[in-house]
Amino acid sequence: MHANTLNFSAGPGALPATVLAQTRDAIVALPETGVSVLGMSHRSEWFLDILDEAERNIRSLLGLSDRYAVTFLQGGSSLLFATVPMNFATPAFAPPEYVISGYWSARASAEAGRVGEHRIAWDGQRTGFRELPALGQLDVDPRTAYLHYVSNETIEGLQFAAPVAAPGVPLIADMSSDFLSKPLAAERFSMIYAHAQKNLGPAGVTVALIDRELLERIPGGMPHILDFRTQVAHGSNYNTPPVFAIYVLTLITRWLRDDIGGLAAMQRINEAKAARLYDVLEEMGDVVTIHAKQPWRSRMNVAFTFGDARLDRAFLDAAKARGMSGLEGHRSLRGLRASLYNAVTPDAVEALCETLTEFALQHA
């Protein structure tokens, strides 16, 4: 298998081989224009068509109505961690509430704290970020500006199986690491955002779906570029957007629709991949520890360890010898991590499982 197929990086990560082939050709000449994708003006008809198609494909994959604006932003989730409260934590409402379920939601919450007052709706820190709150376990002020959570924690390998239930409260989720990995009841949210470098394409673009009603709450006087209404009003073309990243994202949405067959089909593949890997790890018994507890285990990121930095290092070497990459755990948790994003194939997961089994037999 090619090294790109055996890329288990947590992001930027693997992209489908057919998308890479199309992208490679587009660097020299786009089929539609004969000009390099890197030299295309963001005001060209070609790019306006790409913006249109990216939005249309996302709407159609999700079944998203026009009640929502779809917009493409820069700066990643980290910029959104600041701009979400700047736009929506207005004095007309009670402070926004944050679920802290891991490293990334903790960062979102900390940034909100720098923008203004906020409340912690749930905090998994004391229990080591190994579980998630049960739906309905959250005690949220019904007057809150919004409830924010991260749908999948890449570092700890935790994932909400369904949207958090908070009736009557605007729900905002960072779905950077599981957006478009499965069908989604998107209209239960007031806002969803996701950067590209997991399931959507290369780093440099962030998709945001925003209920148009929520946009009306944004206070006036903010710098235009930080006000979500600006890119919505300008069709994501207020200033030069990241043309290349949006182009690759569009190719990915075509691949999801045409090659995979939509999000339900994608989910079946992703569930099977994750089940296979967790089964293999479980069968190893005490030899390996999976960080996340049973019902909250992520289908996207599997964080585990052989319980010893030397053994983990030895496994990385064994995997590298088979052409695998990206299996190091995050610097905050260490250990090992396999990311199983959309573009990671069942065959690649099978190869990883074989390597794990052989390694366990030799070293345990």
Next chain:
Amino acid sequence: MHANTLNFSAGPGALPATVLAQTRDAIVALPETGVSVLGMSHRSEWFLDILDEAERNIRSLLGLSDRYAVTFLQGGSSLLFATVPMNFATPAFAPPEYVISGYWSARASAEAGRVGEHRIAWDGQRTGFRELPALGQLDVDPRTAYLHYVSNETIEGLQFAAPVAAPGVPLIADMSSDFLSKPLAAERFSMIYAHAQKNLGPAGVTVALIDRELLERIPGGMPHILDFRTQVAHGSNYNTPPVFAIYVLTLITRWLRDDIGGLAAMQRINEAKAARLYDVLEEMGDVVTIHAKQPWRSRMNVAFTFGDARLDRAFLDAAKARGMSGLEGHRSLRGLRASLYNAVTPDAVEALCETLTEFALQHA
């Protein structure tokens, strides 16, 4: 000539053919890692080396000392228009002052006005943005937080030949459209910023050089992602940077050093290209009007018109028939515009000049 060579777009614009060829190959497999550049983690050693090299090459091309931090940001100049005053227009100083010399500096000034108090040091609007202030003509409060200007106005085709003189006042310039097109006395500035999609690479990354002394003026408590110290402290890797755009930018700096021979050589080429095009336009007499007045004409963007929307349209058609693209004027000024960024070759300019001359003979 290939369509990429005949791309006169104002940005995203032409890139060197050798850089496109390397980038195309890197989409499938980087020579250093065998993995797609789009699948490389931003924490990988490969990418840390690229970040280092990008910074080192920029320092060496400019002769920039360690007094300056070099950092890579997202969001383009439009985000900087807001974050520069957020970081530096602190109450300890008099309001920042802005030179308004065209469309882009007017936008920078308007955004500063949304962040706080600011003053207009010079305004070329009344005279139709056809000229620039003479050095020393600016009446700047010596206690100002900073003086801001745009070194090259892409739409009107105006360019400052040398840094604005404002002794004792921190000078901040948006050099998005002429950065690395010629040698630069960078250390006369307190901050320089430039997005990539003109001379540096694809859209999606913005380079900032900041005097470390100025960084100490930044107030505490801002969202981390908007505070310039964050990316400086994290080596431009606080959150996922636009890996691909920074990679291509690095290839461009190698090309400038190895293929072109540095910024003085680049300047000679750029001066010759601009002189040739202006000469041809001047020789046409009344048939054509160049927007900018003589001493302020840009070497990067030449805005002109045949004086009639139908004739301009006819010229675009003639140019398109020869494989040329990107010659439409900006929607705010209309007419025509040829952008002569670093990657536009003398041969391409020659082909444009021939087309102009033939067109003028036929239609004037």
